[in-house]
Amino acid sequence: MIFIKEGSEFYQPRVILQHNFMKPSAEMIDLLEKGFDFEHFLNTHINGVLAIQEDGSLLSADHNVASLLGYNPAQLPGMSIQSILPGLELPAPGQGEPLQGQAVALRKDKKEISVSYTIRQGKEEEGRLIHYLLLHRESSIAQSLELYTHMFEWMPVGILVYNLAQNKPVACNRELLRLFGAKTEEEFILNGPFSASPQTPQTFEKLEQQLSRFSREKRSEFNIEVTRAGAPPLSLQVTTALIPALNESLILLLFQDVTQKRKTTLELEQSQKTLEAVINTAVDGIIIIDERGIIQMANQAASGLFGYEKEEMQGQNVSILMPAPHQKQHDGYLSNYLHTGMGKIIGVGREVEGLRKDGGRFPFKLGVSRVELEGKILFAGVIHDLTEQKRAEARILHLNKELEQKVEERTEKLTEVVNKLLQSNIKLEREIKERKAAEAALRQNQEELRRSLEKEKELSELKSRFVSMASHEFRTPLTTIASSAELLGLYTQSEQQEKRDKHLRRIQSAVTNLTGILGDFLSLSKLEEGKIQVNPVRFTLSGLVEEVVEEMHSLLKPGQKILTDCASGQAEVVLDKKILKNIFINLLSNAIKYSAENSTVYFQLAQDGRRIDAVIRDEGIGIPREDQKHLFTRFFRAANSVNIQGTGLGLNIVKRYTDLLGGTIRFESEEGKGTTFFVELTWQDQ
DSSP: OOOOOEEEEEEEEHHHHHHHHHHHHHHHHHHHHHTHHHOOOHHOOOEEEEEEEETSSSEEEHHHHHHHHHOHHHSSSOOOOGGTTTTTTOOOOTTTTTTEOOOOOOOSSSSSEEEEEEEEEOBTTTBBBBEEEEEEEETTHHHHHHHHHHHTTTSSSSSEEEEETTEEEEEEOOHHHHHHOOHHHHHHHHTTTTSSOOHHHHHHHHHHHHHHOOTTSSSOOOEEEEETTTTTEEEEEEEEEOOOOOOOTTEEEEEEEOHHHHHHHHHHHHHHHHHHHHHOOOEEEEEEETTTTTEEEEEHHHHHTTTTHHHHHHHGGGGGGHHHHHHHHHHHHHHHHHHOOOOOTTSSEEEEEOOOSSSSSEEEEEEEEEEEEETEEEEEEEEHHHHHHHHHHHHHHHHHHHHHHHHHHHHHHHHHHHGGGHHHHHHHHHHHHHHHHHHHHHHHHHHHHOOOOHHHHHHHHHHHHHHHHHHHHHHHHHHHHHHHHHTTTTTTGGGGGGHHHHHHHHHHHHHHHHHHHHHHHHHHHOOOOOOOOOOOEEEEEHHHHHHHHHHHGGGGOOOEEEEEEEETTSSSSEHHHHHHHHHHHHHHHHHHHSSTTTOOOEEEEETTTTEEOOOOOOOSOOOGGGGGTTSSSSOOOGGGGSSSOSSSOHHHHHHHHHHHHHOOEEEEEEETEEEEEEEEOOOOOO
8 A cells, every 4th residue: 555645735535546555436436535534544454445324235345345255346235234244233323433343254155254344434425324344354454564664664754653552663664764873673663762761751752742632633743853862963843644554543653854944944043133133233223114104124223213112113104203294195205106216215315303202303314225125115214313413503503693692792882982992902802802713613613514414424325325235135145045945845755855955055055145244244343443453373374375275165166266376485474364364365255256167366475574475366357447446445346246246345344454464455457357456464573
C-alpha cells in the first residue's frame, strides 16, 4: 500500500483507489466519495472491504474480499452478511466508535477461516445507512508492520511509527537515523530522544504532551526542539498521519528539519529590528503613512514632538497632527497628488505648524518623500523642530524694537536739552557707542542666523538624499527576501530542495547586503561622532595583503582575478591594521564591482622606510570627468553607476580613514577605461 501526497494534501479517495491500492467496484468508489472518511478507511490494513446496508444485505464488495471468500465480486451484492459471517451483529445506528473483533468466516466452498474485522459506520446517503466491514487475516498484523517499515525505509523524510497506547516508538526509517546521527534502529527506539529512557526525559515529555491532543479526525502539525550530544540542537516540524495498521493506536510521525529555516527567520527579524533601531535613534522625527494618510510607523523623536505614544499614533490618520484648516483638507491634498502627481510638499521642504496631543502648536521643517515598497505607495516625512530657532528670531526682533525705542527716547531728550548740549555730549557719545555695539551684535547675530539657515538647508538636502537612497537600497534586498520567503512556502516536496536552497541563498545574500549597508551607516556615524580611535600595532604588509585578497575572492565575478605586487612587504609597519584593512577592502570591492567579468584588478604595495605607497587599479567603467570633483562626497554616485548597487558612502569613509591615519589619497580615472587610486601613508615608531 502506498501513500501519495501532493503539496500538503493527500489525494482524494478516487485517485488513491485508481492507483491499485485496492480494486473497488464503481459503486464502492461512488460511496467513498459521497461520505466515507478515507483516512479512517486507511487506518486499518485490510485484506478486503464490504459495504453493507442497514438490513444486513451486501451492497458492494471489492476484489480482495471476494478472493478471500472464494467468490466472484459480482456474486456478493444482495447476499446476507449472515451467510458469510454467521452470528455477526451490526452496530446500532449513530454509534460513532468502530466495532472490532474476531470471527470465523464461511467461504463459498464451505471452508472456515479465522479473520479479524473492523466495522465502521458510514454517513446517510439518500436515506440509507451504510456499514463498512474491513476484513483481514489474523496473521497479517506483524506482516503489515514489517511491510510499512520496508516501504518507508528509503523515503527522504524522517518517519517514526509510534504506539499511542504504549507511548513508545515502534519503528523508524534510515532518514530519521541519519537526522539524529543514530547507528541502529534498535538503539534509537530504546534510547533515542523519543523513547522514555532516562537520557532524554525532556524531549519524550514534549512529544507525549503534543500527542495527548492527537485526533484521528485530522492531521496535526507541531514543532519541537531536540538537543543532541556533541551537535547543535535541531528544530523539527512534526506532522502526524494515520497509517493502515490493524491496531488503531499506531500512527505515523513525519519529521522535517527546519533548523536553518528558523535561523534564517531569526536573522531576518534581527535585521528588521536593527533597521527600526536606526530609525528610532534618529534626532529628527520620522513618520511613515500609506496612501490613505494612515500612520504606519513613527519613531521615538516624532512621538516626543507631538506628545503621543508611538502605539497611539499607529493606525491614526496623520491629520490628527495638523491644526485647522489643514486637518480637514489633508485627505484632499493626498488624493489630488495621487491622481495628478503634483504636490505642494512632496519632494519640496517647507515650514509648517504641528498640533500636539495637548492642543499646543509648534513650528517645524517638513520634508516628504514618496516610497514604493512591494507594490504599496508610502510617504516618509522627516520633521525638524524649529521651536528654538523661532524663539531666537523672536528674541532678535524684540531686541530691535527695544533699540528703536531707545533711539526715539534719546532723540526726544536731545530736542529738550538743546541748551545743555555740551554737558550731555559725553553722555550722547556713550549712547552712540552702545548703539553701534548693539548694531554690530545684531549684524553678527544675523550672519550667524544666515549660516545656520544655510547649514539647515544643506542638512535637509542630505537627509532627503539619505531617505531616497535608503528607500531604494533597502527595497531591493527586502523585496528579494519577501519573494524568496513566499516561494519557499510553495516548494514543500523533497525533490524541490534545490529550489529551496536557491531561495535561501538569495535571502542570505540579501541579509548580507542589508548588513553591509547598515555597516556603512554605522561607520559613518562613528566617524561623524569621533568615536573611532587610532590603535597602531606592528604587522607585516604581506600578511595584510593575503588577508584582504582572501576576503575579496568571494566577491569576484566570473573570470575576474586580483594580481598583487607587495615589494618589501616582509618588514613590519606600525599602523592601525583594522583601519588600513578597511581602506583596502573598500577600494578593492569598488574595483571588482565596477569592472566587467574576465577583467583584472591590480593591487600594488611598496614600503620605503616609514612610508607606504599603495596603488589599486581596475579596468572598469571609470568616472565621468564632471563627477570626479564630487567623488569623496557622502551619498554621491557617479552618473554611470546608478544601475550598480551602492550607498555612495564607501569612498567618503575611505577618505576619512585615510585622514585619521595622517595619509593622503588621490585618483586618476578615464571613463570607459578604468580608475587608479593612490594611497600614501607614513608612521612613527611607538
